[in-house]
Amino acid sequence: MVYLDYAATTPITDQALLTYQQIAKDYYGNASSLHDIGGQAKDILEQARQIIAGPLHADPREIIFTNGGTESNVLAIDTLLRSSSISGKKHIISTEMEHSSLLFYLEHLNQLPGYEVTFLPGEKEGQIDINALKQAIRPNTCLISIQHVNSETGVIQPLAEIGQCIKDKGIAFHSDIVQSFGKIDVTRLLSFVDCMSMSSHKIHGPKGVGAVYFSKKLTLKPHPIKTNHEFGLRPGTVNVPAIAAFAAATSEIFTDRQAKEEHLHYIRDLFINRIEQENIPLKLINTDYQSPTIAGCFNPLVQGDYVMLEYNRRDIHLSTGTACSSNQQKIPASIQPFMADQEEGKRFNRFSFSHTTTAQEVEEFIAVSKQIFSKMKGEKKKYEQKVNG
The missing domain is CATH 3.90.1150.10 (Aspartate Aminotransferase, domain 1)
Known part of the structure; x- marks a missing residue:
């Protein structure tokens, strides 16, 4: 058997699987519970947060866990728009080449009153035209969301140049780095990207878990459904065993x-x-x-x-x-x-x-x-x- 579809999903490593089994069996507490068993689960959760943050050179509190890449993309955009809504800005710039999870959500937003999304095409060699991006920026542009590595062609978008274009313009910059995290160098992204989406099963971790990086420079509003999970940004009990296995896979792939x-x-x-x-x-x-x-x-x-x-x-x-x-x-x-x-x-x-x-x-x-x-x-x-x- 020859498997050549790693961009779709990857087999879980022995260490990540063992980590999942051990945490699920021995540390089954709810990480939000106040008793000792809950506290043990909370400790594992925070250790995992540190491990995921490490390769990005991020603060662990800038990492929010999700149930995968799709939720990471939607949660990222939803949170950023909610947090910037007080300014009244509702223009978004993205590309026609985004992953379907993001593309469909942006197309939905484009149908809502007040929102308008500009979708940039791929130009020469699949990258966006930086001049076209500059021309698309408006006074009411609040967010730019552009994938780092395309999942069909592998084309890498020029995130550093994009970040330079919007520096000091008050525009949030999100990138889906699902296809680059753990595969190519992502250590410098924090210098020009405010928010990033990741997924565990693309780096030999379990399915059903992912993460979002939100820069501490952002002023974020909590989720409208009041919740005490993930710093108030995401409802639902966190999946500590899967998160721990995601962290184990991250440690392995970055070694x-x-x-x-x-x-x-x-x-x-x-x-x-x-x-x-x-x-x-x-x-x-x-x-x-x-x-x-x-x-x-x-x-x-x-x-x-x-x-x-x-x-x-x-x-x-x-x-x-x-x-x-x-x-x-x-x-x-x-x-x-x-x-x-x-x-x-x-x-x-x-x-x-x-x-x-x-x-x-x-x-x-x-x-x-x-x-x-x-x-x-x-x-x-x-x-x-x-x-x-």
Whole structure:
């Protein structure tokens, strides 16, 4: 079996799973309870907060736990807008290439009275045009939300330049860093981003847990449903075992992080080079601004879902795009800057890697690819001969 869909989810590590089991069994108290058992759970919760904050160089109290990346995105935007509403500003700038969890929520806001959202397209090599961003800023712009690494193409947006554009303008800056946290360097983001969303299951932690970073420079209003959880920003009892396992996964993935990233670059380069060497008919999205974890490809023959199924029959697992939007027929905006036409857009597949991906797995993929595309070419030739009589 070769798994090449790490951008969708990752297998939980042994240490993260063991942590979950031990905390769930031995520290089952409610972290908000005042007795000793609750206090023990509270201690574990705060230790986890410190661990998640560490790689970001953040204050632990700037970390809010959620039930995953989707809630992190929605909670981030909802909290920021609620906290800035006293100024009367309701214009938001984002991109057409955001994860569906954020895109759908912003589209919903765009329908509400008073709110207006400007969606910037991807330009050359999938990045936004900084000049277009500058032109989109208005006196009533309150929030900019732009994903760090795109989940379909791996394109990295220029967050530092964006942050510089809005410096001292009183505009909050949020970024979905689900695809970059634990995979590429995120240590400098705090110098220009006010709020960030993260997810555990993208870094070999459990599903159902995530986090939001809110800069202490922000003045946040509590959740309208009065609650004493997560500094008043989120209702619901926190899932201490899952949070502890998330922290364990974070500790693991940030250990020797630079070496892990170097391995990812090696694997992605090997993947690209071997495709070219073996003349496998895949047109790769390959730019200077890309995460080493993702390689998006177009094929010249059939739709991406057919390719995915052919690989799946041979126990190689990949994607046609972001798993959360795989049931959508619309071609993702993130791949449109790279495709020749709409038909090519339908022939897209995403391959994504982990620091655990091996060169041997790449070679297995290459061998299977040669079989699959040889078969497809043969089938196409027979069809053309039949049609042409």
